[in-house]
Amino acid sequence: MREQNESPQPDSSGVELDPDQLSPGALRGLVEEYITREGTDYGQGDWSLEDKVAQVFRQLEHGDARIVFDLELGSASIVTASSSTSSARVPAS
Numbered sequence: 001m002r003e004q005n006e007s008p009q010p011d012s013s014g015v016e017l018d019p020d021q022l023s024p025g026a027l028r029g030l031v032e033e034y035i036t037r038e039g040t041d042y043g044q045g046d047w048s049l050e051d052k053v054a055q056v057f058r059q060l061e062h063g064d065a066r067i068v069f070d071l072e073l074g075s076a077s078i079v080t081a082s083s084s085t086s087s088a089r090v091p092a093s
Contacts, residue, residue: 015071017066
């Protein structure tokens with residue numbers, strides 16, 4: 001996670017936010033919205049909502065996924081660390 005005094009990092013698609021910059025409820029809502037999108041792939045297996053939430057939280061913590069606030073759309077999305085678009089999928093661990 002980013003140091004408290006560091007500002008969000010802009011990129012071509014918006015501003016990167018540290019998960020600590022969101023309230024716990026907002027972060028959980030963003031993660032749930034992300035994992036319930038049609039087409040999100042978690043591989044084979046029957047994963048519960050809590051399992052998927054835990055996977056995405058781990059990926060955010062390890063830097064495998066990030067939160068980007070799109071300045072044009074005025075909304076946040078979770079993207080893979082190597083992606084610069086909000087259509088990226090976070091694969092299962």
